[in-house]
Amino acid sequence: MRLKPWNAIVQVALILLYVCAQAANSAELPKPTGPVLLKITGNIENTNTPGAVEFDLEMLEQFEASSFVTVTPWTDDTPTTFTGVRINELLEYVGAKSRDFRASAIDKYWNDLTDMDFDNIPAIIAYKLNNEYMRVRDLGPLWIMFPFDEFPELDTEKYKTACVWQLIEIEIH
Amino acid sequence: MLTVLFAFLCIIQVSLIAQTLDKTRSQLSSRSTGAINSLTQIDRNLDQLMDALVAHRLSGSDDGTPPTAQAYRTQFEVFWASVTVFSLTAPGTVDEMPAAKKVRTNAMAFLTGNDEQINRNTPLAANESIDLYNETKTLSEQFHNLGHDYFIELSMFSDELKDRTNRLYNTFLLFALLVVTCGGISLYTLFKANRKSIELIEKSSVTQARLTQVVDELRSGKLENKAKDSFIAAASHDLRQPLHALGLFLGALENHIKPTGHAIMEKAQQSSSALNRLLSSLLDLSRLDAGAVKVALRDFDIGKLIGTLEHEFQSTAKARNMVLKFDTDEQLVHTDRILIDRVLRNLIENALTHSRGTVLSVICKLHNGALQITVEDDGIGVPANSQDDIFSEYFQIGNPERDRSKGLGIGLSIVRRLSELLDLDLQFSSRTNQGTRFSVSVPLATGLTISPKPTDKFKLNNGTSRSILVAVIEDESGVREGMEVMLDNKGYRTVTADSATELLRQLKAFRNPPDVLISDYRLRQGLTGDQAIELVKTTLKLDIPSVIITGDTSPKRVKALTGGGYKLLHKPVEPASLLRVIQKLTEHPATSHPSKTG
Incomplete structure (x- = not known):
């Protein structure tokens, strides 16, 4: 493959700039005060505990709440309102160096979410279903959810298996 | 399905x-x-x-x-x-x-x-x-x-x-x-349909090409002319035979008519010769087409020729209320004497017959190193839209009823063909109601050769002809009898037969061999005149001067015959021309002297 020298220079410059910015932004995030609902580990810049960022409900609710209505196979095929944190905001907050991650649940289920365009698809980590917090028996307390109604192209097994309920940990690749 | x-x-x-x-x-x-x-x-x-x-x-x-x-x-x-x-x-x-x-x-x-x-x-x-x-x-x-x-x-x-x-x-x-x-x-x-359609297209294109050709021929008149030509060739052949006989009978009758009948006799002869002329002009055209006209270029004084024309046409001009104005001098030119005479004759006749003018002038003028002869009238002229057609055969202006006394409309056509044959520059200009002008440029004489004076005065010598024996082979009894009567009247001894063998049988009664042999070209049983003559000549072991009279205008045959060393006459032959030929052949013993053949 032939690289134009100009392109190469620009790329190197961008990488350097990114590294410097990350180093400068690397920061100690606030610690949770309540029970920990979510733990983000792996390839991240910012932490609030060694190697990880832990969130309680209050911390999650400090992000701008994002919500949408959609029908899912797990909610009796009736339109349901999901409210939570945009995944891309959360990834940015923890300084994730990758967009791919593994989501794990209380029931030991896990799924690798790869090549998903979180900037354009407003997927969320939901903490409210129909404006009520979810118990574990209600598939809570956290549930990764995609706006299936708004984006019909997401109606595939890939996105359905990515809807991890009882979410407790995200490991950035 | x-x-x-x-x-x-x-x-x-x-x-x-x-x-x-x-x-x-x-x-x-x-x-x-x-x-x-x-x-x-x-x-x-x-x-x-x-x-x-x-x-x-x-x-x-x-x-x-x-x-x-x-x-x-x-x-x-x-x-x-x-x-x-x-x-x-x-x-x-x-x-x-x-x-x-x-x-x-x-x-x-x-x-x-x-x-x-x-x-x-x-x-x-x-x-x-x-x-x-x-x-x-x-x-x-x-x-x-x-x-x-x-x-x-x-x-x-x-x-x-x-x-x-x-x-x-x-x-x-x-x-x-x-x-x-x-x-x-x-x-x-x-594929099959395609092939079929291709075949159809080919067929249709062939048909179209043929159609186009036919339409073109129709449009150009080629087809019509072709048909006309062949029709005329056939018709003139059929007409020639009786016309030929008529002329012979009239010639023979001349001496037997009482003075009171002379006027009628003259009329009859005039009609006959007019008929002859018409047929001759057709024949001329046919011969020109056949390329059977030979050109003999020589130097001669055209002034004299034109003078003769002036003299000849005087009476005709008077009859048509036209004045002739000839302006010529002695001038030596280099061309064919007989053919240029025909050109000028046709131009003058054309003006006299069709112009309806009052003055006809023939003027000779030196122009660009040639002699320009202009024939001009002040008559009705030729409409602009017809000017391209006047040299075509059978074209006549203002004669839709086709009055035959005004000719056949082939005079100018002959003029054009002769001009081409002689390589003369023929010019034509005309304006409606102001007149028409034709001019021919004739090349001037280059050498000093002066033509011998033509011996055109033909005289019958009754005294000497009596001893001359003329043998005639003619299968048509009417013509044969006419010939016999006419030749007898002119003082020739005659022997006539319908075939070479019959002639040879009859010749046994004569002590001398015939001085002249005359044969029709087409004889019975598919025999031809030249074959008959050759038979007679070889049987008698003599070379006898021979004349073949033919009604054929087919270019090939005419050429074949003229190449065979026979004097050729075209039907209808006027008695005078036949007599002239006989006299010529018998006058020159050097060329017609009987000699032993192998």
């Missing part, structure tokens, strides 16, 4: 395939891959719940809320969640499996029945843990059996799918075969 049938079969096949495909598609889409995961997940959740219960019982602490109690509570919640979303649809259908529904109902009963016990403040006692463990184990076995049932049904469905796929594949193969056959037939038909 076959194609339609095949197409129909194809449609049926396609609809069958589409139907089967649709069924399979809906079945496959309703078969959620989540079913297996759901089962394994529940199985594990139950295992973990049982593990948590065992761990709690083994820890043995009943007071407070130990971590083991928290663990089984969490697992209870997790199991609860998995039961709420659990559902198994029978493979290939959209309905929930009855067994799955039953097991789920049992599970929900277990969950609601033990909810209070699990989540109360005091942890489970040992015996409670064992009871709950056993209940959970029963539930686990039920789920396990459900998984087994599901597996069996799935296998059967898989077989069914495989079967259907095979059938689909076969149907598709048949369909493909049909399509290929159908396509092949269509292609073949198309």
Whole structure:
């Protein structure tokens, strides 16, 4: 493959700039005060505990709440309102160096979410279903959810298996 | 017909395939891959719940809320969640499996029945843990059996799918075969049709080309002229024979007419010669076309020739109320004397006959190193739209009724052809009601050769002709008798016969061989004049001067004959010209002297 020298220079410059910015932004995030609902580990810049960022409900609710209505196979095929944190905001907050991650649940289920365009698809980590917090028996307390109604192209097994309920940990690749 | 049938079969096949495909598609889409995961997940959740219960019982602490109690509570919640979303649809259908529904109902009963016990403040006692463990184990076995049932049904469905796929594949193969056959037939038909249409196109283009050719010929008048030419050639041949005889009879009659009948006789002769002239002009044209006219270029004084013309046309001009104005000097030119005479004659005759003017002038002028002879009238002229046509045969202006006394309309055509033959520059200009002007440029004499004076004065010498024996071969009795009478009247001895052998038989009565042989070209039994003459000559072993009279204008034959060393005369032959020829042939003993032949 032939690289134009100009392109190469620009790329190197961008990488350097990114590294410097990350180093400068690397920061100690606030610690949770309540029970920990979510733990983000792996390839991240910012932490609030060694190697990880832990969130309680209050911390999650400090992000701008994002919500949408959609029908899912797990909610009796009736339109349901999901409210939570945009995944891309959360990834940015923890300084994730990758967009791919593994989501794990209380029931030991896990799924690798790869090549998903979180900037354009407003997927969320939901903490409210129909404006009520979810118990574990209600598939809570956290549930990764995609706006299936708004984006019909997401109606595939890939996105359905990515809807991890009882979410407790995200490991950035 | 076959194609339609095949197409129909194809449609049926396609609809069958589409139907089967649709069924399979809906079945496959309703078969959620989540079913297996759901089962394994529940199985594990139950295992973990049982593990948590065992761990709690083994820890043995009943007071407070130990971590083991928290663990089984969490697992209870997790199991609860998995039961709420659990559902198994029978493979290939959209309905929930009855067994799955039953097991789920049992599970929900277990969950609601033990909810209070699990989540109360005091942890489970040992015996409670064992009871709950056993209940959970029963539930686990039920789920396990459900998984087994599901597996069996799935296998059967898989077989069914495989079967259907095979059938689909076969149907598709048949369909493909049909399509290929159908396509092949269509292609073949198309190819055949195409070839046919190509042939048709070729045929039509050939026809079109022919049509175009015919239309072109019609438009250009080529076809018409061709027909005319052949018609005239044929007609003139047929006309010549009786005309020839008529002339001969009239010539013979001349000496037997009482003075009172002379006027009528003259009229009759005039009519005959007018008829002759008309036919001659046709013949001229035909001969010009045949290329049988020979050009003999020499130097001569054209002034004298024009002077003769002035003299000759004086009376005709008077009859037509026209004044002749000739302005000529002695001038030596280099051209064919006889043919230029014909050109000028035709131009003057044309002006006298058709112009309806008052003055006809013939003026000679030196111009660009040549002598320009202009024939000009002040008559009606030629309309601009007809000027291109005046040199065409049979074209006449203002004579739609085709009055034959005004000629046939071939005079100018002859002029044009002769000018071309002599390589003379012929010019023409005309304005309506102001007159017409023709001019011919004749090249001036280059050398000093002066033509010998033509001996055009022909005199009959009755005294000397009596001893001359003229032999005639003519198969037509009328002409033969006419010739005999005419020649007898002019003082010749004659012997006539309808064939060479008959002539030879008759010649035995004469002491001398004939001095001149005259033969018609076409004789009986497909014999020709030259053959007859050769027969006579070889039999008598003499070279006798011979004349062939022909009505033929066919270029090839005329050429063949003139090349054969015979004097050739064209029918109708006027008595005077025949006599002149006979006299000429007998006058020059040097060329016609009898001599022994091999």
